[in-house]
Amino acid sequence: MAHDATHAHDAIPAHDGHGQPGGIMRWLTTTNHKDIGSLYLWFAGTMFLVAGSFALVIRAELFQPGLQVVHPDFFNQMTTLHGLIMVFGVIMPAWAGFANWQIPLMIGAPDMAFPRMNNWGFWLLPVAGFLLLLGLFMPGGAAAGGWTMYPPLFVQGGISYDLTIFAIHILGASSIMGSINIITTVLNMRAPGMTLMKMPLFVWTWLITAYLLIATVPVLAGAVTMLLTDRHFDTHFFNPAGGGDPVMFQHIFWFFGHPEVYILILPAFGVVSQIIPTFARKPLFGYASMVYATASIAILSFIVWAHHMFTVGMPAAAQLFFMYSTMLIAVPTGVKVFNWVATMWKGSMTFETPMLFAIAFVCLFTIGGFSGLVCAMTPVDIQIHDTYYVVAHFHYVLVSGALFAIIAGVYYWLPKWTGHMYDEKLGKLHFWLSVISMNVTFFPMHFLGLAGMPRRYADYALQFAEFNMIASIGAFIFGFSQLIFLAVIIKAIRGGRKASDQVWEGAQGLEWTVPSPAPYHTFETAPVVK
Amino acid sequence: MASQTGGYYLPAPSHWPIVGSVALALMALGATFMMNGLGGGWVLWLGLAVLALMLFGWFGTVIGESVSGKHNKQVDQSFRWGMSWFIFSEVMFFGAFFGALFYMRVLAVPWLGSGDTMEQLWRGYTATWPTAGPGLAADGYKFTPMGAWGIPAINTLLLLTSGATVTWAHWGLKKSKRGQLILGLFLTVALGLSFLGLQAYEYVHAYRELGLTLGAGAYGATFFMLTGFHGFHVTVGTLMLIVILGRSIKGHFTAEHHFGFEGVAWYWHFVDVVWLGLFIFVYWLV
Numbered sequence: 134m135a136h137d138a139t140h141a142h143d144a145i146p147a148h149d150g151h152g153q154p155g156g157i158m159r160w161l162t163t164t165n166h167k168d169i170g171s172l173y174l175w176f177a178g179t180m181f182l183v184a185g186s187f188a189l190v191i192r193a194e195l196f197q198p199g200l201q202v203v204h205p206d207f208f209n210q211m212t213t214l215h216g217l218i219m220v221f222g223v224i225m226p227a228w229a230g231f232a233n234w235q236i237p238l239m240i241g242a243p244d245m246a247f248p249r250m251n252n253w254g255f256w257l258l259p260v261a262g263f264l265l266l267l268g269l270f271m272p273g274g275a276a277a278g279g280w281t282m283y284p285p286l287f288v289q290g291g292i293s294y295d296l297t298i299f300a301i302h303i304l305g306a307s308s309i310m311g312s313i314n315i316i317t318t319v320l321n322m323r324a325p326g327m328t329l330m331k332m333p334l335f336v337w338t339w340l341i342t343a344y345l346l347i348a349t350v351p352v353l354a355g356a357v358t359m360l361l362t363d364r365h366f367d368t369h370f371f372n373p374a375g376g377g378d379p380v381m382f383q384h385i386f387w388f389f390g391h392p393e394v395y396i397l398i399l400p401a402f403g404v405v406s407q408i409i410p411t412f413a414r415k416p417l418f419g420y421a422s423m424v425y426a427t428a429s430i431a432i433l434s435f436i437v438w439a440h441h442m443f444t445v446g447m448p449a450a451a452q453l454f455f456m457y458s459t460m461l462i463a464v465p466t467g468v469k470v471f472n473w474v475a476t477m478w479k480g481s482m483t484f485e486t487p488m489l490f491a492i493a494f495v496c497l498f499t500i501g502g503f504s505g506l507v508c509a510m511t512p513v514d515i516q517i518h519d520t521y522y523v524v525a526h527f528h529y530v531l532v533s534g535a536l537f538a539i540i541a542g543v544y545y546w547l548p549k550w551t552g553h554m555y556d557e558k559l560g561k562l563h564f565w566l567s568v569i570s571m572n573v574t575f576f577p578m579h580f581l582g583l584a585g586m587p588r589r590y591a592d593y594a595l596q597f598a599e600f601n602m603i604a605s606i607g608a609f610i611f612g613f614s615q616l617i618f619l620a621v622i623i624k625a626i627r628g629g630r631k632a633s634d635q636v637w638e639g640a641q642g643l644e645w646t647v648p649s650p651a652p653y654h655t656f657e658t659a660p661v662v663k
Numbered sequence: 664m665a666s667q668t669g670g671y672y673l674p675a676p677s678h679w680p681i682v683g684s685v686a687l688a689l690m691a692l693g694a695t696f697m698m699n700g701l702g703g704g705w706v707l708w709l710g711l712a713v714l715a716l717m718l719f720g721w722f723g724t725v726i727g728e729s730v731s732g733k734h735n736k737q738v739d740q741s742f743r744w745g746m747s748w749f750i751f752s753e754v755m756f757f758g759a760f761f762g763a764l765f766y767m768r769v770l771a772v773p774w775l776g777s778g779d780t781m782e783q784l785w786r787g788y789t790a791t792w793p794t795a796g797p798g799l800a801a802d803g804y805k806f807t808p809m810g811a812w813g814i815p816a817i818n819t820l821l822l823l824t825s826g827a828t829v830t831w832a833h834w835g836l837k838k839s840k841r842g843q844l845i846l847g848l849f850l851t852v853a854l855g856l857s858f859l860g861l862q863a864y865e866y867v868h869a870y871r872e873l874g875l876t877l878g879a880g881a882y883g884a885t886f887f888m889l890t891g892f893h894g895f896h897v898t899v900g901t902l903m904l905i906v907i908l909g910r911s912i913k914g915h916f917t918a919e920h921h922f923g924f925e926g927v928a929w930y931w932h933f934v935d936v937v938w939l940g941l942f943i944f945v946y947w948l949v
């Protein structure tokens with residue numbers, strides 16, 4: 134340790150890559166925001182393949198009625214792990230990866246505010262992923278209580294349920310550290326002249342996302358801690374015999390859970406707000422209203438949680454309150470959609486892959502928003518709650534919403550990260566296959582849900598057979614299309630047409646003023662923003 | 664607020680974070696195996712030891728950097744933001760348990776006493792707080808709630824006084840009066856330790872004489888989880904106070920540059936405020 138300290142002393146004054154350990158130690162010990170950003174993104178990509186293959190197990194089983202591929206209990210493990218890993222192991226780490234790479238570049242900072250804590254925030258994720266997946270090899274298999282972890286089921290399960298609870302704790306610690314780092318970086322490390330209302334929207338959306346994370350993740354930690362003590366330490370938080378209530382878990386969980394879905398989507402709003410102006414060659418329409426809309430979505434997201442619980446038997450006044458507050462969120466969301474469309478209006482648009490994904494985002498996310506409004510109406514939701522309609526809703530906002538924005542962002546900034554243009558032909562192929570198969574997979578789920586097919590079952594009545602078959606075919610095409618994405622990324626890392634500094638003709642902002650690939654250290658002396 | 668970025672201290676690569684990750688992995692595995700009766704207690708302790716090593720090494724490094732003058736104004740400002748948001752996250756963590764307390768007291772327990780179904784299940788349950796719940800009551804479970812005006816009131820006084828002594832120490836630091844700084848911190852640590860001692864005594868009393876345990880239904884669960892997590896935070900806060908007491912004796916702090924001190928003081932005040940909430944809602948208003 135003493136040795137290490139002196140070693141650090143040598144390396145610091147130079148402020149550059151000297152004294153950098155090589156090989157695996159570089160990645161284990163790195164304090165560089167670009168290294169850490171890449172780690173986050175690769176982790177998210179890997180977990181995407183893992184959780185994606187779980188989804189294909191689900192769709193294989195649901196290809197036909199009856200039980201043919203897996204045991205129902207294993208099916209439930211797959212839905213649980215698919216949900217948990219996609220939310221906590223794919224979308225959130227991917228956004229953290231973008232934040233790490235882009236925020237310092239976009240605000241002209243030399244790095245993140247707390248580089249060592251930044252490293253820890255990442256290296257907690259593999260631990261949590263390991264604990265989650267370890268459950269598969271435990272007696273009784275992985276946790277099978279759903280990603281929402283409701284008691285009493287989650288109190289009754291076996292050893293892997295404890296592993297899941299600890300995984301959530303560790304993921305929470307990671308999120309809180311990452312968020313503290315992002316907020317501090319944005320508030321304290323901006324280049325001179327970069328006032329708050331000049332910040333790129335991606336930075337704004339992440340600032341607000343980080344606030345949501347710090348406000349809600351500790352609440353989730355509290356909720357799973359109560360699960361743990363109910364499981365092992367004789368408390369009765371969720372047991373009516375002791376004066377507790379299983380519904381209380383749902384309240385606490387969704388107090389976290391609804392802001393969480395905005396945590397997943399706000400950075401997507403940010404990325405799309407960067408991409409559309411670039412390829413429409415016009416400044417973003419209504420910048421200030423975008424900022425205010427983001428903030429109001431964040432505030433409202435704290436008072437709508439019980440729209441996930443319309444069937445638990447709440448008092449009518451509460452049902453009404455949560456119905457109206459939920460519908461209110463559609464207003465700022467509508468402002469955003471309007472602004473994106475208005476930005477494109479009369480723009481000189483070109484349709485490179487990032488723009489294609491961004492446009493698909495605007496259209497398909499809006500479908501998800503509308504189905505959300507349908508769910509928000511209490512009398513309607515009492516019919517469709519826990520059916521495939523809800524599954525359709527949240528996959529429109531999460532797959533064609535959050536995930537498409539992640540993909541769009543990767544295409545958009547890949548030339549800046551690697552220094553090479555990606556293969557536009559393969560990119561377009563990836564886009565068309567994804568956008569078509571995504572709709573083939575999830576659109577029929579609306580019909581299934583309206584017809585009454587419940588979610589989270591390994592089997593179903595014969596009348597649902599056709600739409601399920603169509604959905605499964607779409608899912609397999611979607612899944613395998615993502616291998617093209619992987620190929621495009623690897624190809625761009627290996628080589629390709631040299632990217633210019635600005636990369637895209639219409640691109641504006643500090644990140645396009647540094648060379649491509651962005652050097653290991655950027656903005657060591659702050660740029661001045663006018 | 665946007666300020667110069669030149670000269671912002673960026674640390675070299677560090678192995679402490681990954682050591683911390685190993686520690687948490689060991690702790691999670693050890694605890695899981697232990698709770699499921701598979702042994703593994705030693706894995707948990709090993710994890711804790713590695714975590715302690717990591718905290719020592721990491722904070723030691725940061726202190727070294729601070730003392731050698733690497734932290735300029737802007738870095739100091741980062742620490743301030745970081746600590747504030749960390750405390751906010753802690754507030755929300757306690758919020759979850761306060762939320763559970765209010766939900767059970769105001770909603771869940773009265774519902775249990777009024778529902779028709781409950782009339783069938785647990786007839787004659789009088790849903791008044793404090794309660795161990797209808798099922799436990801039907802089984803004859805009895806406990807005495809913790810009174811507010813014995814130890815808890817003394818503990819309130821101890822913590823409030825400790826908030827004053829730490830502020831007095833801060834005044835000493837700002838006026839470069841070393842004696843006042845060290846005495847103030849010493850008193851704060853002593854008050855914190857006394858609080859913990861009394862709290863431990865209260866727990867023993869609750870388990871031995873009052874029948875008040877973690878298993879005492881809604882009241883027992885919220886009582887011990889809230890006061891337990893608070894006690895844990897007092898423990899951490901006291902350890903942090905001991906560290907800055909040591910640093911004060913070594914002369915690490917100057918009147919202008921002492922965020923290490925202030926961060927701990929903020930944390931201590933936060934723990935104090937949480938206690939006031941506990942005193943009112945857990946002890947007093949029963």
Ligand code: HEM
Nearest residue numbers: 394397398440441463502505506508509518519523527530
């Ligand atoms: C206009 C905006 C939105 C509205 C009005 C809305 C409304 C709703 C409602 C009422 C439900 C509960 C349905 C039920 O369980 O019966 C729901 C579920 C869900 N929503 Fe949304 N939503 C919106 C946007 C989003 C966004 C942006 C995301 C994520 C990016 C999202 C993710 C989810 C998820 C994951 C669930 C299901 C959770 C579960 O039960 O597993 N929603 N939504």
Ligand SMILES: [Cu+2]
Nearest residue numbers: 391394440441
């Ligand atoms: Cu929601």
